[in-house]
Amino acid sequence: MRRPPKDTEESARRITRRGLVLGAGMLGFMGVLSARMRYMQVDQAEEFRLLAEENRINIRLIPPARGLIFDRTGTPIAENVQNYRIVIVREDAGDLEETFARLRALVPLSDDDVERAMREIKRRSPFVPVTIADQLAWEDVAEVAVNAPALPGVTPEVGLTRHYPLTDDFAHVVGYVGPVSDYDLSKLENPDPLLQIPKFQIGKVGLEAKREDQLRGSAGTKRIEVNAGGRVMRELSRQEGQKGADLQLTIDHGLQNFVNARLVGESAASVVMDVTSGDVLAIASAPSFDPNLFVRGISVKDYRTLTEDDHRPLADKSVQGTYPPGSTFKMVTALAAHEAGVVTAGETIYCGGYKKLGTRRFHCWKRGGHGYVDLNDSLMRSCDVYYYELAERVGIEKISEMARKLGIGIRHDLPMSAVAEGLAPTKAWKQARRQESWMVGDSLNASIGQGFVLASPLQLALMAARIATGEGIHPRLVKSIDSVEQPVVTDGPLDLSPTTLSQVRKAMYNVSNSRRGTAYRSRLLPDEFKLAGKTGTSQVRSVVVDNKNVPWEQRDHALFVCFAPYHDPKIAVSVVVEHGGGGSKAAAPVARDIVARALHGDIPPLDIFPSGVRAEVEEKFNAMPLRREDGFAKPSDRA
Structure with missing residues (x-):
């Protein structure tokens, strides 16, 4: 049956409305999709590009x-x-x-x-x-x-x-x-x-x-x-x-090689310092080791060889090692007492071989004593009783204050591992550390560098440098960084009497250049090489023993400190030979040779040494494992 026109028109209108709604929906969806695509392709293009590149870049x-x-x-x-x-x-x-x-x-x-x-x-x-x-x-x-x-x-x-x-x-x-x-x-x-x-x-x-x-x-x-x-x-x-x-x-590789070669066979350390700038010219610890072994990981065998050596090659004795400084500390006690006014340079003190304190006797190294000695004789001949007396008069506080003024008992800012502080003991230190009161006998022991006093070879070289110049220089190891010179640090003058310093220096000169001096055999002849020094022997046992008749590890440590030349100081040197016995025999000859090499700039000529030791020196130099590529010539190579 034919639909009425009215129904047909209504149906057409409905279809048109539905089409419009559907079309609007489709257009809206396409708009959203377009917007999303634009957002992803344009706004987030960089992020997705990076995500894609990370798969291949x-x-x-x-x-x-x-x-x-x-x-x-x-x-x-x-x-x-x-x-x-x-x-x-x-x-x-x-x-x-x-x-x-x-x-x-x-x-x-x-x-x-x-x-x-x-x-x-x-x-x-x-x-x-x-x-x-x-x-x-x-x-x-x-x-x-x-x-x-x-x-x-x-x-x-x-x-x-x-x-x-x-x-x-x-x-x-x-x-x-x-x-x-x-x-x-x-x-x-x-x-x-x-x-x-x-x-x-x-x-x-x-x-x-x-x-x-x-x-x-x-x-x-x-x-x-x-x-x-x-x-x-x-x-x-x-x-x-x-x-x-x-x-x-600041180190000179030629001098460093010489010092290392001179210490071969010993368990020892030495420091050479410029007395005006504090530059460390050489700083050696023996025996040493090849650091290339550690770069890619050292083998068990090589590491065991190093750790089982009784001379301790891995330990840096020059800054980590601390030792009783022995008689090299006597300059500290002398300066403390004279600066405090408890003794004068010309005043004599009798040494009968010991000083009695209560019921205890504090012996001098020379059992028969030195008789009457003043500052010069006491340092030159290393009389212990003289310093026992000074210590009783001046007290430990003044002695330790002087030690710190000269660089002992202070951790110096050197970029090396485990730089030791050493020890300049005080009454408060002993009470805090040991819960004990300080005794006068402790002061007597400290006066000759025994007891609680400890110093490293670095500190001993600095002490000698400060005595030589009267200036509060500090050690310097890094000369420049990317060609920018690093500053020389100094505290200025040490506020010590020039007269007292001069008298101590003169006494140190006589240690090496007077026939009665303990280091006379280790002197150098020309004025431009003459050194002023002090021997030292520090006990490793409380009982005095004959170093010849005990095992190596029970022998005394040998020490020597000096500066040179005497009339125009340029360098200071310290030497410590572990279990070397006496300082005059084991340490002083080493320091003498180092001074000669440092001032001469090469293997020194034999005629600057006393005639009695030239053959010994020549034999030593010829046996030293020096780096020939550095241009060094051994005495036997010379015409």
């Missing part, structure tokens, strides 16, 4: 070149050498076992190498490169590079590693670097991302550790493109890091 850190270390003449002490290595990135490597199997067919890798690398890979983030092998030959690296398509995630690299060309001469001063350990990271609150790079080297001891922040530098970055298999396709961009600062030390 990696950003890696570039380790900076470590700063170099030179001696005062510009000779390299610590340098960087090329190191060929192979690294792997776990997230790019796929099947690790298969990758390692293929790699072992190309380069020599032991089971231990693979096991160590696997442990390291598991410990590190999947995107951090892990070193599989280093110190490889160029042929091995080239083999890996050629076979790179079959080694996903494996990359050959050329890096830098630390090298110490002068080996044991600077081991205790410069120290050494080594791979970052978990212990190293645990000590840092916000570790540098560089430290996360496996086998990245940082300073472990010595100057390398103390100046780590300056020497390390800052990392660079590189963007590399990798394919789906993890193989590096190309380097897209690179931003180099900041190289570490170069340090120049």
Whole structure:
């Protein structure tokens, strides 16, 4: 039946309304979809581009070149050498076992190498490169590079590693670097991302550790493109890091080598210091060791050899070792007493071989005594009783105050490991440390450098330097940083009587140049070499023993301090020979030879030594293991 026109019109209107609603809905949906597409393609284009690039582009850190270390003449002490290595990135490597199997067919890798690398890979983030092998030959690296398509995630690299060309001469001063350990990271609150790079080297001891922040530098970055298999396709961009600062030390490598060679065979230490600037010209501890052994991880065998040596090669005796200074401390007691006015330079005190205090006798080293002695005789002949008397008059507080004024009992700011403070004891110190009252006998022992008094070879050299000049200089080890000269630090004049200082210096001169002086045999003849010094012997046992008849480790320590030349002081020297016996026999000849070498600038001529010791000196010099490349000539080489 035919629909009425009215119904047809109504139906058409309904269809039109529905079409409009549906069309509006479709248009709205298309609008939303368009807006979303615009948002994703335009507004968020950069974010999605980066997400896409991360599937094929990696950003890696570039380790900076470590700063170099030179001696005062510009000779390299610590340098960087090329190191060929192979690294792997776990997230790019796929099947690790298969990758390692293929790699072992190309380069020599032991089971231990693979096991160590696997442990390291598991410990590190999947995107951090892990070193599989280093110190490889160029042929091995080239083999890996050629076979790179079959080694996903494996990359050959050329890096830098630390090298110490002068080996044991600077081991205790410069120290050494080594791979970052978990212990190293645990000590840092916000570790540098560089430290996360496996086998990245940082300073472990010595100057390398103390100046780590300056020497390390800052990392660079590189963007590399990798394919789906993890193989590096190309380097897209690179931003180099900041190289570490170069340090120049105050030490002279030629003199340092001589001092080390002169101490061979001993357990000993010596320090040579410029008396006007405080520059440390040489600072040696014997025996030494080759720091290159530690750079890539020392073997158990080598480490055991070092730790089981009774001469303790790993210990830096020059700054870490503290010893009773023995009679080298008598200048401190003399200056304290004379400055306090409790004695005059010309006043004599009788030495009958001992001083009685209550029921106890404090003996002089010379059992028969020295008779009447004044300041000059007491230092020249090293009379103990004279200083017992001074100590009873002036007291420990004044003595310790003078010791600190001369640099003993103070930890000096030198960038070396475990610099010792030494000890200038006081009544308060003993009460606090031992819960005991100070006794007069303690003062008597301290007056001759025994008892509680302790000093390092560095402090003894500084004491001699301050006595020589009357200036409060401080030791300096770093001469310049990136060619910027570092300041010389001084407290100015020591506020000591010039007359008293002059009298002490004169007495020290007579120690070495008067026939009755304890170091007369170790004198030098020309005026430009004449030294002023003081011998010392410190007991290691409470009972006096004959050093010839006891084991080495029970013998007394031998000490000597001096400055030279006497009329125009330039250097101060300290020598400590552990268990060497007497200072005049074991330490003074060493100091004499060091003074001669330091002032002459080379192996000194034999005619500056007394005729009676020339043959002995020549034999010693010819036997010394000096570096011939430094241009040194032994006496036997000369025409």
